[in-house]
Amino acid sequence: MTAQDQRWLHRSWPDGMVVFDRQTGDTHALDALTSELLSLPDLARYDSRQAAQVLADRWGLPPESLHQRIEEALTQLRRIELI
Numbered sequence: 001m002t003a004q005d006q007r008w009l010h011r012s013w014p015d016g017m018v019v020f021d022r023q024t025g026d027t028h029a030l031d032a033l034t035s036e037l038l039s040l041p042d043l044a045r046y047d048s049r050q051a052a053q054v055l056a057d058r059w060g061l062p063p064e065s066l067h068q069r070i071e072e073a074l075t076q077l078r079r080i081e082l083i
Helices: 003-007 032-038 048-059 067-079
Strands: 008-013 016-021 027-031
Touching: 016 032, 027 032, 027 067, 032 048, 032 067, 048 067
Parallel strands: none
Antiparallel strands: 008 016, 016 027
16 A cells, blocks of 8 residues: 555545545545546546546547546545645
């Protein structure tokens, strides 16, 4: 287990997850799309268009319908240092 793995506690529900940062004491609520992004292997390497394509393929949606929401979710995940 890496130091990054030890930093976070999480609890998932069908419509999202909550993560607790042991380092800062902050709790963050993540919606279902953001939670799904975290399931992608090597998420930090993805840009928003690549992530949109992967999730669109998974869900049978056009990637452009997800792009903006994924851009915002990736920004949130980077800001709280989950990726």
